[in-house]
Amino acid sequence: MRNGRMSGARAFRPLVYAVLLVGCAIMLMPVMAMVSTALKSMPEVYAPEPNLIPASFHFENFYKALFDPAASYRPFNFLPALKNTVAITLLNIIGNLVSCSLVAWGFARYQCRWNRPLFIVMLSAMMLPSIILSIPTFVLFVKYFGWYDTLYPLWVPSFFGINAFFVFLLHGFFRGIPESLLEAARIDGCSEIGIFSRVVIPLSKPVLMVVAVFTFIWSWNDFFTPLLYLEDESKFTFAIALRQFVRGSQGSVFGTQWNLLMAANIVVTIPIVGLFFAAQRYFVEGISLTGVKQ
Amino acid sequence: MTSASRDTKYFFLFISPWLAGFLVFILGPVLSSMYLSLTKYSISDPPRWVGLDNYAVIFKGWEPSFYNSVKVTVAYSVIAVPLGVLVALLAAMLLNVPRIKGMSYFRTVFFLPSLLPAVATTITWAFVFNPKYGYLNAVYASVFDGEGPNWLMEHTLACLVMIAVWGFGNTMMIFLAGLQEVPKSLVEAATVDGANVWQRFWHITIPAIFPVIFFNFVVGIIVSFQVFTQAFVFREVGGAQINEKAVFFYVLNIYENAFQNGRFGLACALAWILMMAILSMTLVQFYLKKKWAPYLEAN
Numbered sequence: 313m314r315n316g317r318m319s320g321a322r323a324f325r326p327l328v329y330a331v332l333l334v335g336c337a338i339m340l341m342p343v344m345a346m347v348s349t350a351l352k353s354m355p356e357v358y359a360p361e362p363n364l365i366p367a368s369f370h371f372e373n374f375y376k377a378l379f380d381p382a383a384s385y386r387p388f389n390f391l392p393a394l395k396n397t398v399a400i401t402l403l404n405i406i407g408n409l410v411s412c413s414l415v416a417w418g419f420a421r422y423q424c425r426w427n428r429p430l431f432i433v434m435l436s437a438m439m440l441p442s443i444i445l446s447i448p449t450f451v452l453f454v455k456y457f458g459w460y461d462t463l464y465p466l467w468v469p470s471f472f473g474i475n476a477f478f479v480f481l482l483h484g485f486f487r488g489i490p491e492s493l494l495e496a497a498r499i500d501g502c503s504e505i506g507i508f509s510r511v512v513i514p515l516s517k518p519v520l521m522v523v524a525v526f527t528f529i530w531s532w533n534d535f536f537t538p539l540l541y542l543e544d545e546s547k548f549t550f551a552i553a554l555r556q557f558v559r560g561s562q563g564s565v566f567g568t569q570w571n572l573l574m575a576a577n578i579v580v581t582i583p584i585v586g587l588f589f590a591a592q593r594y595f596v597e598g599i600s601l602t603g604v605k606q
Numbered sequence: 607m608t609s610a611s612r613d614t615k616y617f618f619l620f621i622s623p624w625l626a627g628f629l630v631f632i633l634g635p636v637l638s639s640m641y642l643s644l645t646k647y648s649i650s651d652p653p654r655w656v657g658l659d660n661y662a663v664i665f666k667g668w669e670p671s672f673y674n675s676v677k678v679t680v681a682y683s684v685i686a687v688p689l690g691v692l693v694a695l696l697a698a699m700l701l702n703v704p705r706i707k708g709m710s711y712f713r714t715v716f717f718l719p720s721l722l723p724a725v726a727t728t729i730t731w732a733f734v735f736n737p738k739y740g741y742l743n744a745v746y747a748s749v750f751d752g753e754g755p756n757w758l759m760e761h762t763l764a765c766l767v768m769i770a771v772w773g774f775g776n777t778m779m780i781f782l783a784g785l786q787e788v789p790k791s792l793v794e795a796a797t798v799d800g801a802n803v804w805q806r807f808w809h810i811t812i813p814a815i816f817p818v819i820f821f822n823f824v825v826g827i828i829v830s831f832q833v834f835t836q837a838f839v840f841r842e843v844g845g846a847q848i849n850e851k852a853v854f855f856y857v858l859n860i861y862e863n864a865f866q867n868g869r870f871g872l873a874c875a876l877a878w879i880l881m882m883a884i885l886s887m888t889l890v891q892f893y894l895k896k897k898w899a900p901y902l903e904a905n
Contacts, residue, residue: 335715362739362741439885455649535725550723
């Protein structure tokens with residue numbers, strides 16, 4: 313009986329492999345399309361039966377897409393967009409790390425009658441569709457702060473600890489720090505700020521890494537905010553520079569220059585892939601702890 | 607100073623960034639959008655009170671895209687959310703099979719796409735879907751031996767559903783975490799009692815991870831009602847090759863009303879209708895959960 317079931321499980325195993333491999337092929341199809349098209353010549357891009365392996369490898373497509381303004385009628389603003397995207401991403405990481413951990417520590421550590429009601433208010437803000445906030449926020453930033461076509465709307469809000477996912481995540485972690493440790497620091501003469509900065513923060517590196525990597529991803533990939541606020545191409549981030557480049561590459565008399573477009577796509581995507589492999593466990597932790605979604 | 611009032615002081619000190627941010631970036635905007643939804647407002651002129659006119663205009667169908675965008679968004683949600691949750695659950699179960707070689711690579715390949723920039727992946731998919739020189743119809747032709755359909759024009763919404771389902775990695779990771787929590791003793795006991803794979807799945811795994819399925823459904827609906835980037839980029843890349851009406855999602859309509867046509871009041875009213883739709887969908891799901899939970903536990 314038992315042996316029969318074991319051999320059943322063994323027979324089951326090749327099937328699992330087969331399904332996994334087919335699944336991988338489907339998941340990787342757009343990635344392979346991206347890479348192979350980026351290396352093709354224009355005639356080959358438009359061949360009716362596309363080959364996965366290009367007939368000849370055109371690595372110069374990357375150079376053309378990133379640095380050659382003559383390659384399309386509206387160039388991909390690579391260097392300015394790189395600078396802007398990196399700056400925004402770093403500012404958002406700093407902002408979220410500092411502000412969300414302060415706020416989460418306040419909620420985790422100091423009990424008073426305001427604590428629970430405000431915590432519920434904070435969490436319920438997660439339910440709000442972002443579009444409902446973005447219209448009045450746009451009016452505020454543009455009309456009252458004069459922030460149209462500046463980078464401020466893309467990073468200033470992250471310094472106010474309003475990302476409820478992160479506050480919730482950090483709150484959960486901070487609650488697990490043993491009381492005895494904090495008491496010991498207090499007896500040693502540590503101030504409340506000192507306890508936070510010298511005891512709590514160093515203990516929380518893993519969870520802070522989760523906040524940092526998710527901020528990186530969201531900030532890097534964000535399309536909506538820069539689309540609303542940025543007008544001048546020199547201020548573009550990658551997400552909207554790519555969108556602009558779609559138009560630039562459509563202007564060609566030969567049809568859309570998919571090869572250059574895919575080369576630019578790869579350049580924008582690679583840092584995310586790199587970050588994933590460098591910080592894989594933080595992604596897994598972050599998602600399984602909170603169920604965050606983009 | 608008593609320790610209670612000292613705690614109150616530090617509490618407010620630490621949460622002060624959030625308090626300020628909440629007032630300026632959340633509460634203020636929520637209240638102003640509620641007010642603006644009752645006005646005619648174009649940002650350059652001061653808002654003019656019109657009462658419920660914006661809502662009347664919308665529901666009477668005078669806002670020409672409202673009903674179409676609702677139809678598109680609901681159709682998308684109805685297909686993409688259950689399909690995405692199902693695919694994610696099945697993938698998570700496959701990736702949870704013990705002693706498979708190279709499992710960490712498989713997990714990476716299934717998970718990573720959900721993290722990639724939506725702009726880049728949507729552009730790439732638009733190329734893959736191209737009926738003439740795209741990869742999907744090349745695969746189609748080699749499998750079915752015939753010309754594939756015109757995905758971009760005739761199955762525009764299906765394209766967006768495929769893009770969404772392809773990004774199931776997030777949902778899958780939540781399921782994987784949930785599956786680790788299923789008590790092994792329960793599964794072993796059922797195996798000893800002679801339950802087959804299907805019975806164990808249906809009577810043990812599903813009830814055990816029901817809260818996770820529910821969570822993914824609720825979040826999935828909330829997210830799907832707010833699709834913007836994929837639709838926006840797909841429309842732009844597809845140009846005249848796609849059915850524009852079929853990608854005119856609800857939030858795209860809000861965006862155009864507000865930021866392209868300067869109808870901020872009307873756009874706020876549309877946003878509030880969306881808010882109410884999301885809220886009521888979520889409440890309905892919680893109600894259904896309460897109603898169905900006893901049956902699931904009886905399993």
